[in-house]
Amino acid sequence: MNDETLAALLEIVHLPGLGPARARWLLSEGEPQQVVMALRQRRVPVVAAEAPTGVTRALLEKWFAAIGRGTGRDLLDAHRSAGIMLLGPDDPLWPFTDDPEPPVLLFGLGCPDALAVPHRVAVVGTRRCTSVGRNVAARLGEDLAAAGVCVVSGLALGIDGAAHRGALEAAHPSCRPVAVVGAGLDRIYPPGNRALWAALADDGLILSEAPLGAPPERWRFPARNRLLAGLSSAVVVVESHERGGALLTADEAAERGVVVLAVPGSVRSAASVGSNGLLFDGCPPVRDVDDILAALGLDTSPVPARSGQVSSDWSSEMPRDGEIGRAVLSEAATGPVHVDTLVALSGQSVTSVLGCVRALEDAGRIRLEGGWVHLGGSTR
């Protein structure tokens, strides 16, 4: 795509009140330059296709007023100097070739090679997640990346962020995580994920269809979710409340024929109501990364074993106080368990239970926070 086309496209996506549907409508019958020209002459550039809802005379007037300024070149320079890549439909890495609702232009920050990986899996879920969900998402992210699958997610708090962190943890040389955000790439949102944002910009790829300066408006997130679904060959919902963005992503994936998988959660956990609902509706469950790889038709063996991994054979490296240790590990397997509960179950003194917990923690099998025993390593 030459600079003139890009400049015209940029001018179009910067129009006020322009979402992906209206952008596609504007560009449905002409090249970007022609559309810009028509708008400059206060003409509606589309004659055949019916206008999407909400395109009123008033909105058109706004567009006519905005387009007259002819700032496409400046916008192009601004994006280039900010280090933002512009990805158009003619780019060899363009991932939305068959998508029913593709973006007209993608903005990228980081390594574009991340899109060269053949398999992409979206790991998504609620922002209000449990620590179990967070651990599962991080683990799946890490294992998927280690297996050479590109992990895609939305850089939100909770599950999304955990999946990204896990994928970054794997540090696979060619398989880098991809984040799709709703706002412009100069708007770090949510601010709490600033560090993760920086890490992804360094070692992964952050994509957005919103131009620089676009604020994180509500309507941008469902649109972002459709990109997550469109990018991926499978969508894994780790935890979702009864309603939530993750379920929208799952709907978008279903429309595109992308397989949706869900991680089973406790029936008592409000954070798993949505994901358990997906299972009820027939989505395949995810017990570990192998289930995802199998759904993709990939070999399920290549995940290398890591330290701190909980194998079913505990006897191999039982520290001491074997009996209590076994009880601790099996209780903690279903979620965090309090030391008081372990004391009650084992009938041992609190000091010996704590001693045993400490030994297991020392061996990297569990971790103790306050009075709660969590399974797994030291990252929370």
Added chain:
Amino acid sequence: MAGPLGERSGLLGVDVVLASMSSAVVLGVEGHPVRVEVHAGNGLPGFTIVGLPDASCREARDRVRAAILSSGLTWPMERVTVNLAPSDVRKVGAGLDLAIALCVLAASKQVDVEQLARVGAVAELGLDGSLRPVKGLVGLADAVVCTDLIVAERGAEQAAVIRPGSVRAASCLRQVVDGLRGDGPLPPVVEVSEVAVGTGPVFDLADVRGQPMARLALEVAAAGGHHLLMVGSPGSGKTMLASRLVGLLPDLAPDDALLATKIHSVAGLGLPAGGLLRRPPFRAPHHTASSVALIGGGSSAIRPGEISMAHAGVLFLDELGEFPVAVLEALRQPLEDGVVRISRSAASATMPARFQLVAAMNPCPCGEGTTVGSCRCSEAARSRYARRLSAPLLDRFDLRIDVLAPDALLLLTEGKEEPSVEVARRVTEARAVSADRGVRCNAALSSSQIDQFASLDSSARALAERALRAGELSGRGLRRVRAVARTIADLQDARPQIDAQALSLALSLRSKPLLGGIS
């Protein structure tokens, strides 16, 4: 004018009457001696008080005049000037009333000036001439320079605690005047009654069902004087546990008892029968407490705050996460120094504030964070809540545990849990061991003392190294953990070296609490 005034206005210049006696005012928590001087002489009849009296002290003019008149005595028709020396100390409160009245009477020759030389007085006067007690009597009684101190009957035993045998309690001004004139007996000396100590703690640990980890933490906190943070859902028994800590602590040492009594007296808190505070105080201010209420201060008089009232005892901050951040940060310096220095434009004071901090908070704003899936807080709200506790403040807590509500079945069982008396016995023994090291408790061990008394054996050293390498502990954290491990070893068998078992227990009791919740 004829009469007495005429007789005294001669040219000799020797008939001017000057009367003075000892009294005291409160500064911070201590009494400060004040000399009351009254001059009655020629001039337009009037009554002025000089020497930096504040409003409550200046109002003595009207109280004293009314009290003298209602006692059937005469108000001098002269120019009466009261000076309160030293004149650079701000005089607050009504405790100087009686001394001013007696000096006025002496200056008008109704009482012999010589009689006032050996007595001091600290009491507020009622308009009918009755004597009323004042706040801070313990500290005041300590400060007044005299042989016999006259105080109001109510609360007189507080003064007697600090100067036994030389405190006389009177009910009204007339009784004092009659005694000094020889018209009646002097007010009786207050006897110090030896009240049996240790009526047993009101709150017994036997009432707490289960919760072995919290019990262990409480015992270690009591034995070592370590600050304790408890995190748990509403109803998990945090307040119940905290209120039982005092019952585990030994009686106050004599000097602590006196100081705590003084502070409580100044703060106007109730003192036990016999006047002396012997059990460690337990203060639990509400989380809406202002910074001044907690730390101490005030515009006219510097009053002790909750941290001073908890001196030598326990300060319990329930709902720690709800306290204003500024108030919590203000706790850091007193926690470090054991005293609080308050400076205001009018005055400054240093007040003792060596307290054991026990805090409780919910894991997250909605409080349900420990039950998977029931927390209603957003991720942002949870992390905001967790951030309310700054790392330096969190660092002050040597013991941090999550409290789990006991199982329903456990609540219904009839079985007897270990009572406070048993635990308190172990605590007293452990404290005796640490007293041999020359400290009150192990929490007060200095760095060099920790090196000396809490050396690590090889297994403990390896454990500490792993914890340090894992980033779980800082250098400062390690010192605190060693102090806690010392307490644990003292509770067990007072073995000289810290082994891996004691250190690992100490580490377990100091892990990162579950702020922000599980879910």
